[in-house]
Amino acid sequence: MLISAASPEIRNREKKLNTDENEATEATDCSQEHLSGDESDRLQPSRKEKSLGLLCHKFLARYPDYPNPALNNNVCLDEVAGELNVERRRIYDIVNVLESLHMVSRLAKNRYTWHGRSNLMQTLGTLKTVGDEHKYAEQMQQIKQRDSEKEFDSDNEEENEHLSKLRGIETELGHREMCFVELPGMEFRAASVNSRKDKSLRVMSQKFVMLFLVSKPRVVSLEVAAKILIGEDQVVDLDKSKFKTKIRRLYDIANVLSSLALIRKVHVTEERGRKPAFKWTGPEDFPDVKRTKRLTTPTSVTSGILAPRSSVDNCAKNLFPSSRTKQNFTRHPSLVKLAKSIEDDRRKINSAPSSPVKKIFGDFSDSDLHTSRMAQLAAICKVQLDEQSKQSKRKPKPHYAKPSQKTKGKAAKTTGHVESTLSSELGANSSSQTDLSVQAYSQAQYSPIIPVILPQNQTVAPYAIYLHSSSARPMANPSSFAVRSMTFGDNAAGSPADTNSEYSLHSAPTGNKDSISSEKYEYDLSQKNVSSTNQRTTPDKGHKRVCTETFQENSFPKISKTQTNLEDTAEFNETYQARVKARRGLIASRPSPRALHLDPEFINTPEGKENKGSDNLGESVEKFLENEEKPSYSDSEAGLTPVRTVPMPAFTIPARLQPEALIPAGYLIPISHPSLFSCQRSKSPERKGETTSTPSHPAYQSPITGVIPVTSDFHHVTLTSTRSKIPVSQSAASIASFPLFSQASPSFASGRQVNGPSPGILNFTLQNLGLISPGIHSSVSPGTLTTPISPITGHLRFQQGGMIFVKPMSPLHVHNQIPGQPMTLISLQQPTVQTTPKGSQSAHNESFFHTPVSASSQLPAVVSTASRTPQENVYIPQRKLEVSTEDNS
């Protein structure tokens, strides 16, 4: 249905994908849609069929979003190019962008390692931080202003001046140009293999993403982006040609990002006219690096020992090249040697057929470590649950109380989702979280809930290995680190922007409206997008939904928040999946130190925050989830999610965790997960999988069902109503789907509970995806869903493109675990699904809320509502930009 609605383009794409892609085994499910399309056309490969976006989709379809780290996720460029029938050059375009997001890392010459979205959250968090440091937000503003002001006059020069000024600012700050931002764990490749060259595409891509993360209305016009990017590179020449080229590249990047569902094309209408722009549709709740850092860093740094570094710090390492200051991460000459040696090491490692890392990782991963980790998580969860129950569901808000925790805000947004997730997972019992929690508690080990975690994160750990003793020398200049940390800390604490935003989010519903009015950007109401956005607005009563469409350029954080929520919602699906996966992984395989709480950060955290015990736990959990599994959607979870909720009273955390180590060489090598090793040993027999696996099935069932990814395009579906009215939670569909796995489940149970993903989860995932694996036919067929949602239900939502991609999900565990059954998990990407987050529903959380919200039609209504809001202030928009989705055409 949806497809039909979709533009022909989309249809074609779908067809293409289905036909072309081998992996798309599942395509069958989607086939329904195909009908509309004619395959005959294929002959003439229209330009679109060769588009980078499509190619990227194909590429992505080949790999799971959350690969099992234990497996070898090697990507051979030649193979890929061959299989996809494209020139190598094109693959590079894709890989470079993916690499910038740390979705892949280069191993050696023709080889890359696939990480999928495992590190995505972390990467985004880091990029955000870096973006803040570079004051991209301001730069963007300035450019916009300038443009508006001087449009008429001499543009170029003005712009140049502006840029130069901006740069000056940056310079003052001490950092300027930044190089490729690395993540802990993935650092090596950049330096060694690619020597210094990392240039444009990769860096440009990161910067581009940063712009989104930094801007309030998460909309970035190509023009602005190009200007900023150019500005940084070369001050002066704003050549036309250069600009043009930059734009070309941005399109390339945008196509890839779009395929990742992180971005979506829209149009921003200003006075002058419509400008192409892109709107962020990715996660909003990525972990805030700064915070983490702050907590841990100081101490560690001081100590001089490799202190655990926040991912942020680590990431930052390469950021500021050098233009001048060597401070911070810049490489000092003295360090160069070290760096070299490190690189050499890396090379060796890379070159080696089997990188030690992997092996190590693999070894550990499957074994006990995970278990222990899981146990820890469980404990944490329990604690949280307890607290929650105590405090009762009233509200998560308490979290916010703490200013320091930035995450909260995010969490808050997300929370709804999380909760819903949990509830769903929990199962039918959704009735009360408390109950669940209690149960869990009583069981001591865990309730089924936990199962959801996926293994992926482990990847990170392995990397840690890289630090060789040799490489891991004492930091040459601790001072530099210290400085760095300080900086971050300041930012974290002081950055008004962040704070404000957070606050705004929580506190001020009122503000939203204002912001809206003020917003320069407006979505076209006509556009469905807008509507979708609006709808998504948080269910919370407290906050009214503001019209999302209007974006403000800067000033109003609240707005952003609102949007964020909405957007988040959209992303929700992805996130959701990711979480699920992540959880599964945790439970199953990955022992993350943090989970164990070994991680110093965690430890610290609780102490510092003690006050809020529960909250702390939540945070820790969140962090744990986030950090470990990059995709942290968890944020919200703070207490909400049952999973987390289940707190374990006293979990002792082994002290062993090791913090990440920094390498002086100019590269910080974060050893974020080193603890793993140590932790491994600690296997906590306690919870082993049994718990996990079995009981809960029922619980699992539901989860997502309710959530149906709706394509942004199709917003019209009225989810809103759904969410409130319909208890989606247990939509029939979900149930139906459930059975599929149930079969499998036994095996899981018997096998290592740990590793095996719970069937429920799987179902859940599938459902989310809207696809059921081929092998397993999903009961989930659209028809099944009786709920009003049905339209959506079709849920095969495809992203904008309307394409459905089936991906193999981390097969590892599954395969391994259940030999008898060759199961392949397939995940579909649902880029843009929008769901309504409902933190408010907390009461019901258990039930489910994932309602996808979308409804273009509703928009208008929503908008009006927003406007009405009492609080609203009327702003006179200085500028108005309308953002419209192009899709609608």
Next chain:
DNA sequence: CGATCCCGCCAAGTG
């Protein structure tokens, strides 16, 4: 016609 952006030349890097 402007927005997109594919194609592939060819230089820089690497082994």
Next chain:
DNA sequence: CACTTGGCGGGATCG
């Protein structure tokens, strides 16, 4: 030197 990367911009397509 051959091969891998990937900057870059002409110019074809799309809308």
